[in-house]
Amino acid sequence: MSDQSTTATQFDIKEYMIEKAAMVNQALDSAIPAKAFPQSNRLNEAMRYSLMAGGKRVRPALCLAACKIAGGLEPWALPAALATEMIHTMSLIHDDLPCMDNDDLRRGKLTCHKAFDEPTAVLAGDALLALAFETASNLSSYPVNVLPDRIARAVGELARCIGAEGLAAGQLVDLESTGLSEPVPLDKLEYIHLHKTAALLEAAVVTGAIIGGGSDEQIDRLRGYARSIGLLFQVVDDILDLTKSSEELGKTAGKDLASDKTTYPKLIGLDKSREFAEELLGQAKEQLNGFDPESAAPLVHLANYIAYRQK
Amino acid sequence: MPPRSSSASTPTPASTSFDLRSYWTSLIPVIDSELDTALTVRYPEKMYEAMRYSVFCGGAKRAPPVMCIASCELFGTPLAAALPTAAALEMIHAASHVHDDLPCMDAAPLRRGRPSTHAQYGDDVAVLVGDSLFPLGFTHVVTKTPADLVPRQALLSVLKEIARTVGCTGMAAGQLLDLTGAAASGEVEVLLVLEKKFGELAECSAVCGGMLGGAGEDDQAALRRYGRTVGVLYELVDDVLMESNGQAGKMRSNASVVRTLGMGRALELVEQLRDKAKLELQRFGDQYGDRVLPLYSFVDYAVERGFMVEGG
Numbered sequence: 001m002s003d004q005s006t007t008a009t010q011f012d013i014k015e016y017m018i019e020k021a022a023m024v025n026q027a028l029d030s031a032i033p034a035k036a037f038p039q040s041n042r043l044n045e046a047m048r049y050s051l052m053a054g055g056k057r058v059r060p061a062l063c064l065a066a067c068k069i070a071g072g073l074e075p076w077a078l079p080a081a082l083a084t085e086m087i088h089t090m091s092l093i094h095d096d097l098p099c100m101d102n103d104d105l106r107r108g109k110l111t112c113h114k115a116f117d118e119p120t121a122v123l124a125g126d127a128l129l130a131l132a133f134e135t136a137s138n139l140s141s142y143p144v145n146v147l148p149d150r151i152a153r154a155v156g157e158l159a160r161c162i163g164a165e166g167l168a169a170g171q172l173v174d175l176e177s178t179g180l181s182e183p184v185p186l187d188k189l190e191y192i193h194l195h196k197t198a199a200l201l202e203a204a205v206v207t208g209a210i211i212g213g214g215s216d217e218q219i220d221r222l223r224g225y226a227r228s229i230g231l232l233f234q235v236v237d238d239i240l241d242l243t244k245s246s247e248e249l250g251k252t253a254g255k256d257l258a259s260d261k262t263t264y265p266k267l268i269g270l271d272k273s274r275e276f277a278e279e280l281l282g283q284a285k286e287q288l289n290g291f292d293p294e295s296a297a298p299l300v301h302l303a304n305y306i307a308y309r310q311k
Numbered sequence: 312m313p314p315r316s317s318s319a320s321t322p323t324p325a326s327t328s329f330d331l332r333s334y335w336t337s338l339i340p341v342i343d344s345e346l347d348t349a350l351t352v353r354y355p356e357k358m359y360e361a362m363r364y365s366v367f368c369g370g371a372k373r374a375p376p377v378m379c380i381a382s383c384e385l386f387g388t389p390l391a392a393a394l395p396t397a398a399a400l401e402m403i404h405a406a407s408h409v410h411d412d413l414p415c416m417d418a419a420p421l422r423r424g425r426p427s428t429h430a431q432y433g434d435d436v437a438v439l440v441g442d443s444l445f446p447l448g449f450t451h452v453v454t455k456t457p458a459d460l461v462p463r464q465a466l467l468s469v470l471k472e473i474a475r476t477v478g479c480t481g482m483a484a485g486q487l488l489d490l491t492g493a494a495a496s497g498e499v500e501v502l503l504v505l506e507k508k509f510g511e512l513a514e515c516s517a518v519c520g521g522m523l524g525g526a527g528e529d530d531q532a533a534l535r536r537y538g539r540t541v542g543v544l545y546e547l548v549d550d551v552l553m554e555s556n557g558q559a560g561k562m563r564s565n566a567s568v569v570r571t572l573g574m575g576r577a578l579e580l581v582e583q584l585r586d587k588a589k590l591e592l593q594r595f596g597d598q599y600g601d602r603v604l605p606l607y608s609f610v611d612y613a614v615e616r617g618f619m620v621e622g623g
Contacts, residue, residue: 033479036480119415126410126477127479127483130475130481133474134475138471148463148464151467152467152470156450156454160450164443173355
């Protein structure tokens with residue numbers, strides 16, 4: 001442990017994130033195919049608008065770091081890493097639609113359906129989801145030592161985490177639970193976040209670990225890590241929504257309170273929420289014991305980053 | 312559409328000797344059973360119920376799965392190799408319908424004579440149903456395709472192909488193009504809408520069947536062109552039939568193809584496409600004999616509609 005903490009203090013997460021984001025941004029930009037025909041330019045523009053809207057690229061960073069900790073080299077997992085960001089963007093576009101959360105602002109910019117229009121936003125989301133799988137399934141974009149069975153397994157994992165067993169299920173239960181007079185019970189709130197938020201972080205980490213060649217036991221531990229930081233991500237989000245301004249967040253703050261949405265602070269109070277966040281951070285780091293400390297450093301710091309971020 | 316004597320230069324094999332109807336109707340329960348298992352209801356029940364509602368709409372013909380299976384069997388590869396992909400193609404087909412029907416898109420309150428998914432479950436659920444059916448198709452292909460029949464490399468080609476098909480160079484682009492009313496402006500645009508909105512999925516179905524069956528590159532390319540042509544042909548004939556029956560345009564596309572092209576030109580194109588599709592199959596006849604007959608008979612079915620295919 002002491003070794004890990006020493007390495008940890010030497011590790012510059014900010015620099016790491018900037019470096020990964022730059023690499024990911026460049027790859028994302030060139031991953032959008034040329035327009036199919038002149039009239040489809042609008043679709044490609046909408047995809048690019050949302051994909052390049054300045055996300056922190058947390059999911060790709062997790063995917064690359066997980067590939068490394070599992071024994072691979074970071075660039076091996078780049079196609080899967082890009083896929084997680086495309087899926088994340090797609091879920092934001094669809095989530096913001098008028099028939100869903102009806103948001104006008106995202107990352108300080110107009111949401112996709114506001115900047116374009118609703119049909120374009122629906123289709124841009126669909127096209128990004130498709131592009132994610134086209135990218136992740138593309139054998140020729142991986143180095144030759146990443147065998148097809150690993151890639152297929154990773155794609156299967158990615159698909160499972162985002163559909164009716166994962167991301168979309170979380171969104172549905174969230175929609176069903178919003179606007180009820182009763183607050184959502186704690187176990188249901190946890191279900192929502194484990195699916196709506198943690199599932200895609202899980203997909204990022206687990207696909208990276210599969211591609212990196214991790215053992216089943218390593219993959220299980222990393223899955224546990226991802227689920228803890230996924231839940232942590234949401235608890236912190238709830239806390240920030242309550243304690244920060246819209247300007248600081250780059251999105252509408254206090255929206256949870258206004259919308260009667262159940263959050264951790266509402267259910268267990270702000271102090272208990274902060275304690276819970278610490279607990280989850282501890283659980284996440286515990287899963288990383290036993291890995292090579294140097295390879296584990298990015299994941300340790302990504303967990304800290306998620307816990308202590310200010311927006 | 313009245314049967315026409317084929318004046319085409321393409322020799323038509325004795326497609327009458329192949330009973331497409333029996334072949335097709337015998338596959339529907341197999342495909343439906345595969346879909347039924349894939350869509351077992353679990354929590355959150357509403358999601359699975361809405362997914363099932365979208366996939367099991369009465370009388371679905373399962374044309375993409377049947378074309379995929381027929382293309383796979385052409386190479387002597389058993390149906391089991393293609394079945395999971397066949398089911399996935401139908402999930403993707405349903406997903407595209409659910410999103411296309413949304414109020415902000417084609418605003419279709421009905422599909423196959425009953426409320427469309429958003430009308431039944433709400434717009435929000437409909438968005439999520441589409442977003443869920445697509446990845447479920449992928450999970451299904453990866454987890455259910457027998458590894459002893461299909462090398463993982465071929466499986467990845469199939470996954471990539473399906474993704475490309477629905478994406479921004481394929482069906483999504485086609486839908487946006489159709490929404491802008493492009494098909495009203497001329498023949499090039501009409502054919503582009505038909506190719507992107509309808510030809511893509513048929514192309515994908517045929518070529519994925521080939522990939523799963525072990526087809527070489529040239530055979531895959533021929534299946535690709537064949538599938539695309541049949542997809543366009545089928546929709547064009549649909550429009551001709553609608554127009555002949557005096558119905559004002561059709562629900563599935565925002566512009567009446569026949570009105571843009573004129574009936575004479577539309578019928579001419581039907582014949583051209585029929586010939587083109589059959590021409591693509593010629594290479595298979597010598598090599599695979601009668602196994603190519605189902606693919607030939609699809610072409611004639613697309614034009615003649617000699618029977619009704621009714622799914623469960």
